[in-house]
Amino acid sequence: MSARHWIALVVAQWRDQPLRLLVTLLALAAGVALASAVYFVNAGALGEFDRATRRLVGESELVLRGPPRTGFPESLFATLARLPEVEVASPVLELEVALAARDGTPGEGRVAPLRIVGLDPFRAGTLQPQLFAEIADGFLRLFEADGIFLSESAAGRLGVAKGDRFEILVGTEARSLRVLGLLSSDAYPQPLGLMDIASAQWLLGQVGRLNRIDLRLARGVDPVRFRTALAPRLPPGVQAIEPQVERERAVSATRAYRVNLNMLALVSLLTGAFLVFATQSLSVLRRRRSLALLRALGVTRGQLRNLLFGEGLALGATGSLLGVLLGHLLAAAVLERLRGDLGGGQLSISDTALAPQPLAALAFFLIGTVVAGAGAWLPAREAADRAPAAALKAGDAEVALAPLQAAWPGVALLCGGALLALLPPLGGMPVAGYASVALLLFGGVLLVPRLAGALLARLPRSGFVSLDTGLAQLRGGVGQFTVSLAAIIVSFSLMVAMAIMVHSFRDSFERWLGDILPADVQLRAAQGSDTASIDAAEQAAIRSLPGIERAEFRRLLPIYLDPERAAVTLIARDLPAAPSAEALPLLRRAGAAAAGSPAATLPPLWMSEAMGDLYGWAPGQLVTLPIGNTARRFRIAGTYRDYGRSSGSVIVTRDDYLRSGGDALATEGSLWLRGGGTSAAAAIAAVRGALPRPEALELLETTQVRELSLRIFDRAFLLTYALEAVAVVIGLLGVAFAASSTALARRAEFGMLRHIGLLRRQVLAMIGAEGLLTSLIGVGFGLVLGGVLSLVLVYVINRQSFSWSVELAVPWLQLAVMSAALLVAAAATAVVSGRAAMGPAALRAVREDW
């Protein structure tokens, strides 16, 4: 058989069924598109992020970092600069600086903080070769105390040009800066401002402090050995980190998020593969006699197998090509809209351009094609192995699907999936969890024929002709019908699992918000900035307002505990040593320390769940924290939940924090209002009236904060919702396709039924009943399987990816609506395709059979 003949055969078969072709192509394309889009977006954002960080760290071999907000004394710089091993020491003060609202309106409309890097250009210039070319124009003016160079992206964000002024917030005080010039986005792609180190120290209220020192070592000095020797001589909380470790750390902050999306995308690709399997299986069954005829005409077994397998591959290749193109378009749109951080908020790059990635695109194309080929392999082999004489007879279809009836592969896969769910994460990633999802999914689907058969056998007769005929049909053709079910079950169960997971997370998140925001009014100094704060006098002024019953203030500051990990947030809160469950809801509480033991005298510390996962901390343990460059011992008194910070947080009482040498500044607060008519709005107005610079504070009613947080949550899960929508579409496409293909395959049967006297209406009712029953079983299986998968998602994958626990909550209404939609769609498509299949061709089909 020549290639021309082969193509003619394939094209003829597809021309016959253009809708089915389109559906299968779209399903495959959707899976490939999603998977590749997630990859393209991440690779684009990460590549850009990496380039930006590289530019900033330059050629340094070691970076010393202290707690970003409090830093370390600058004397460390002089000490290091004198070491013979050190060639260049470049002092840096790097802070996220809050911007004063331009029009003075508080709260809403505030611009995100600006990262200001204060450096010594003479020293930094030796490590960042691009620096001098960028600031050569206006170099000497850099020493003016209010001068700053802005990267083009920062200037764009602030809406300022060279020579303009803008205001930043330090404490609650606004300070004015003048733009000396712009740094090209080639040299500094990220939004940032460069200042002289002396001006930065003065203007940002950090005289005498640094929080970073970049080092280049003398020739022949080994960075690792030097780092190890240096570590014990550094003040507590200061870490020497190799730049590549630091970059990896920044990148790994988003890894959990990325891997989750990638895995979900790959799962949708697998759904596509199931669809191919279903398509090919049914198409082979439908054509079994024409294929047998081909064999009888001299086509060899191998040729036939290759023909059928080639069909699948061609389908896969077309769909994958479409998918990769779609994925690229999707990624470009996402980068444009979400600025490349996939809604995770961890990476922020201004101008992330989507670079073409031919290798990755090829990989996704191949994955899609291979997956489609795999789906076509089994049916192709089956059809080729059949003896032509047997296949030419009617009723042979069921025999072809007999292997699918065995129960053991499904059971084995389910058991394997269950076991995998118990395994710990691999390299911080829930790899076993995803494998578990895949095994459970396959196992569940493989068990469908057996279980469906058993179920159908037990259904009683109803007495309605159409319904009973339909049931009998299904009983007789369990194999065919389960193949069409497989795609529905796969997509629907994934849809269910994701719906349950997201709902559970949202539900837990909402309850957590209620727990951490018990007061009436919340206030904070510009969020995410290192410089905005509320000083002790302002705190006292707020406390003494008549409408305020109680005020709690908090100091949040990032600290480094491990050079390989992201900063942990230290929260100093106005709390008693033994807070009530209402003030600080705990998941676990440590037992009391033995009276008289040294541990009993240590101040308490509460940790978020992530601290256990990342640092191995446990309640009752004694730990050391760097506070104000001294090491302090604490006893872990309990564990709390923190959905806000996946890299971990700890709470200490503010009294202990102050006793340990911490400052009296606060960055956040909660206000409880006196009963008896003080409205939140009135209290907010009163607070504003009591402060010298109220616009520096964000004041919001607690209900507003909750709404805002949930909105942010929903935005973060935008892509997950998108995946869910795609799963729904694939599911519905599966239903439509399965209905139409079975209906077409059964033209002869419909003709026979009409021959023996069934009315057209009755046959249609029968087809509808069959469709309904099919999808009912599909929905039932999907719900059960999806429920099981959601357990793995909630308790294994989510827990291991984000280091926080979520309580299961089932979105019953949502599931009901989804199920109903699927049922209606299935019944409707069955009737529509049945009607199409019952034209005059049906009668001819009966004749063909004789």
Added chain:
Amino acid sequence: MNPVRGLPGLRAVWLCGLALLSATGTAAATEPPPAAARAGHAPYADVLPGSDLEFPRDHGSHDAFRTEWWYVTGWLRTAGGEELGFQVTFFRTRPDIDTRNPSAFTPRQLIIGHAALSDPARGRLWKAQQIDRAGFGLAEAATGDTRLRLGRWRLERRGQRYDTTVQAEEFGFTLQLDRSQPPMLNGDRGFSQKGPAPLSASHYYSVPQLRVRGQIERGGRREAVTGEAWLDHEWSSAYLDAQASGWDWIGINLEGGGALMAFRIRDAAGQTRWAAGSLRQPDGRQRSFGPRDIEFRPGRRWRSPRTGVEYPVEFRVRAGELELALQPLMDDQESDTRGSTGAIYWEGAVRAFDAQAGGRRTLMGRGYLELTGYGTPLILP
């Protein structure tokens, strides 16, 4: 600590500093708000005639003035008879900043170092520069006596001698310079006029006839050297006026112990706008020359293959009755910073012959010639 090492961008910085040094008068004349009127900005001290120099105090830094330099130039001989030129310079410049800033990093003074070895055998000019703000004991120009420090570079006076160390990536030297004569005060007892305007002046003394011994290092190879050198120490707040576009300068250790310093300031047309000089006999008698006594007549020109700038690398210089013909140790002693600030200059070792001796080449002395402002005009900060 060696904060600056051979990076192209750093030359820009150094030349920004140099441009600042050379352009102080212009800068002061064109800045709209008077510096003193701005909050926290301290005015620069003026160079006034009649203020006598006093040692060792005036060996040290004069922080109130805008710019200051200690400029050591000289000739070295290796054991193998190889002749080299060397120069090491420490600049101090005080940026016009808000001095109320309490930060220890506040750049109250910037220290700039420049060092070079002219190596005719290799046809190569080894050069390096550094810049740092004074502070933390890492960079310093001490008051009271000559004590300069810039990372691992040093220039220090200890009694009758100076010690200097330079460590760059490819070369370095550690030299001991012994004083054989007292300082030569230039101009009127150290008050050196630089132009027709009264404030365009500097405090300026030279220490000629320094006996040199020490070691140089080229490409990792160390060698003992001996030689003789010249030290210039000059400080000012308004060096050049707006019409000046560059200068030619020489400092020559004459055979037999005499010393000649001469300079001329050129205008945009290349004409002499101002000139002055000092000639000291071996017995200590000194003559100061005014604009009419000094003449610089350019001779052979050399065009730099890198920058295209043409320098008169040979000169006839007349100071009173003395007339010298200058011959460079090698032609290419140019420092090129094009592509950053555009400032290009020539600074090199020269031999001085008797110009009146007709065809006979009688060596009168050795020293350094400095040519600035021959390229595109300096871009001023």
